[in-house]
Amino acid sequence: MRSDVTFNSEELRELLNLWYMNIKLKKVQAAEKLKAEVSEQLAKGEANDDVVKLALLIHSRHHILCKNHAEAEKLISQVEGFSPYLKEEHLYYLHLFKGMYLYSTKDYYNAIEEYGQVESYLGYIHDEIEKAEFFDLFASALYYLDYTNRSAIYAEKAIYIYQLYPAYEKKLTRMKNLIALNYIDMGEYDLAEEYLHSALQDTNTKQNIMVQMSIYHNLGLLYENKGLYSAAKRYLEKTLTHENFDDYISSVYLLAKIAFAEGKNEKGAELCEIGLKRVGKENDQDYYWHFQILYAANFNPNSYISTLKSAIEYFKEHNRMYELQKYADEIATYYSNEKNFEKANYYYRLALGYQNNIVMFHSRR
Numbered sequence: 001m002r003s004d005v006t007f008n009s010e011e012l013r014e015l016l017n018l019w020y021m022n023i024k025l026k027k028v029q030a031a032e033k034l035k036a037e038v039s040e041q042l043a044k045g046e047a048n049d050d051v052v053k054l055a056l057l058i059h060s061r062h063h064i065l066c067k068n069h070a071e072a073e074k075l076i077s078q079v080e081g082f083s084p085y086l087k088e089e090h091l092y093y094l095h096l097f098k099g100m101y102l103y104s105t106k107d108y109y110n111a112i113e114e115y116g117q118v119e120s121y122l123g124y125i126h127d128e129i130e131k132a133e134f135f136d137l138f139a140s141a142l143y144y145l146d147y148t149n150r151s152a153i154y155a156e157k158a159i160y161i162y163q164l165y166p167a168y169e170k171k172l173t174r175m176k177n178l179i180a181l182n183y184i185d186m187g188e189y190d191l192a193e194e195y196l197h198s199a200l201q202d203t204n205t206k207q208n209i210m211v212q213m214s215i216y217h218n219l220g221l222l223y224e225n226k227g228l229y230s231a232a233k234r235y236l237e238k239t240l241t242h243e244n245f246d247d248y249i250s251s252v253y254l255l256a257k258i259a260f261a262e263g264k265n266e267k268g269a270e271l272c273e274i275g276l277k278r279v280g281k282e283n284d285q286d287y288y289w290h291f292q293i294l295y296a297a298n299f300n301p302n303s304y305i306s307t308l309k310s311a312i313e314y315f316k317e318h319n320r321m322y323e324l325q326k327y328a329d330e331i332a333t334y335y336s337n338e339k340n341f342e343k344a345n346y347y348y349r350l351a352l353g354y355q356n357n358i359v360m361f362h363s364r365r
Contacts (some may be wrong), residue, residue: 006124010043015038019035019038023061056079057076057093061097061100065076069104076101089125092118093267095121099111099115109319112141128165131157131161132161133171136154136174139151139158140178140268142171143181145321148186173199176198177199184221189222196218199211216235217245217251223235227259236258239251248278250287253271253287256272268295269298276288289315290323305334311327315327324350328347
């Protein structure tokens with residue numbers, strides 16, 4: 001929060017700053033205690049309207065931390081009702097917290113719209129770490145929805161700030177990982193490799209096994225994309241020794257892809273079976289379809305087209321643009337090779353239509 005926001009008492013200013021800081025650090029118990037103290041101070045009726053609005057906004061952020069989404073939405077709507085009378089710092093936090101609320105409730109597109117509104121108020125925020133954390137949030141949301149180029153831009157902005165503050169090395173490492181993923185998607189493999197190996201050298205990486213696994217996974221993804229299968233397997237197999245690793249399913253999928261690419265179809269089918277069992281436990285529908293398509297393409301060609309069609313419907317329904325475009329292109333190529341140009345054109349148009357949606361989204365910013 002801005003250190004120069006005007007409050008009517010030093011005590012309340014300190015309480016609001018401490019409350020927000022503890023929320024950002026995810027210290028729930030400390031944040032709860034400070035919330036009670038702030039409420040007690042506000043109950044005295046001495047705070048001016050600007051302070052009350054800021055307190056309401058921070059309270060909404062507190063609810064987001066605690067996953068009390070309905071309560072967060074109520075407070076955000078309450079502050080939105082004051083929109084004509086809000087100052088720039090209020091509008092900054094309003095759009096930021098609304099974006100966080102929308103993202104936490106899986107309304108990803110509207111979350112990105114809110115984050116886009118935040119930028120025009122950054123000039124009123126003097127805390128560089130606050131800015132970095134906004135860039136961090138925006139980069140992560142953009143990457144999730146496959147807006148690769150823009151995600152990389154905001155990740156770079158976050159990295160520029162985080163690297164100036166040693167206490168934020170963990171967040172710096174995470175952004176290095178994220179920007180590397182964007183560069184892999186963009187085919188900028190040398191840049192991705194540079195960031196990943198830099199992340200491996202960070203002190204917090206050496207002390208955190210799961211951070212190491214995440215970087216190993218991404219190195220495996222990088223080398224799989226480059227066709228360097230031996231190197232990819234060396235990193236990916238390290239991650240399989242940790243079944244609670246977040247990207248365990250993805251590692252299995254990449255190893256299955258490599259097995260099929262190397263002509264080891266029995267191994268590929270075995271890995272698909274392992275992956276589908278894990279998918280069932282975690283109810284990960286995206287990877288359910290990834291495994292089904294991979295298996296059908298390499299081990300059960302008679303079901304390949306019907307599987308692709310079902311997957312495309314799923315990804316279309318869930319607005320997963322990268323996957324939709326990928327698989328629509330894949331089935332269009334199949335029909336083109338079969339000289340069924342009517343169906344080929346339908347799927348090419350489907351892929352192109354979603355690609356154009358991405359261009360239109362970017363042009364609005």
